Amino acid sequence: MPVMAVLTFTDMGIWCPAGDFFIDPWRPVDRALITHGHADHARSGHGRYLATETAAPVMRHRLGDISLSTLPYGEVLRIGDAQVSFHPAGHVPGSAQIRVEVGGEVWVVSGDYKLHHDPLSEPFEPLRCHAFISECTFGLPVFRWTDPAEVMSSITDWWAANRAEGRFSVIGAYAFGKAQRLLAGVGPIGPILTHGAVEATNRVMRDQGLPLPVTVQVTPDLDLKAHAGALVIAPPSALGGPWIRRFGPASTGFASGWMALRGVRRRRAADRGFVISDHADWQGLNEAIRATGAEKIFVTHGYTSVFRRWLAEQGYDAEVVATEYEGEALEAPEVIE
Secondary structure, rough: OOOOOEEEEEOOOEEEOOOOEHHHEOOOOEEEEOOOOOOOOOOOOOOOEEEEOOHHHHHHHHHOOOOEEEEOOOOOOOOOOOEEEEEEEOOOOOEEEEEEEEEEEEEOOOOOOOOOOOOOOOOOOOOOOOOOEEEEEEOEEEEEEOOOHHHHHHHHHHHHHHHHOEEEEEEEEEOOHHHHHHHHHHHHOOOEEEOHHHHHHHHHHHHOOOOOOEEEEEOOOOOHHHHHHOOOEEEEHHOHHHHHHHHOOEEEEEHHHHHHHHHHHHHOOOOOOOOOOOOOHHHHHHHHHHHOOOOOEEEEEHHHHHHHHHHHHHHEEEEEEEOOOOOOOOOOOOOOH
């Protein structure tokens, strides 16, 4: 039976004709429903915004004085002839999948998502639907994440070994999401310093009541000798510029799903690469899609051609949709100053 088009794909973004709203649009629109606060999904210039309660503070911090309403997870809102609800995506705190129902037909826009446990983010909720719009940032079989607790233990051990030698441990991680996940997961063995972009996000999340350890922002007048052997968390871009030189001899690392690729690790010239991502791996993508029971799958960003072909081989009606979402990059586009 053909799947009715609840959502359509335009050059402005994903549009719902029945409710006349867009989901994560990349051009200015009147009404935008936002899955989460990363810059490729939550952009400036829209007339009205709707997001989850937990996503709102970071969005306001990034976008300024916007007209933003919030909707609790699971609560249904009628917009025109469409029924809309937000459900946890597990990507970052406050991230959501957006369920849209029109005339009994259900489509789900997943935004970005992951299935692995995260102590700060609300756990991913599988949703039954007729059509599922999915990222596939890591849509290749080579991307299979190990237990995040093991990765956090490896980072803690790396930090401890460097600390014993009096060296700083400088790790590159997204300023919003990944950095806070590291803070919540590493062992408390010494002081933690942060780049200004990371600390700005920390303040927003602490004000929301999210549990983060004490951190110290790196400023020009900070006495680094008093913090010898500290763990330093910064956006990936900071590790390639003059900012890192103030720490003298230091061990560097990157925390990213891309560290699963040996060539990427070599190009980054880091001492360590830690494979951890806020996006679903190959297994997670397939598991999430199976759980939807959807007949129609749209893949939006990542290894779209390969993943679409794989889904078609599994019997899905799968299509690639061109969007302006970026997934996980080593140069974080969502840095918050």
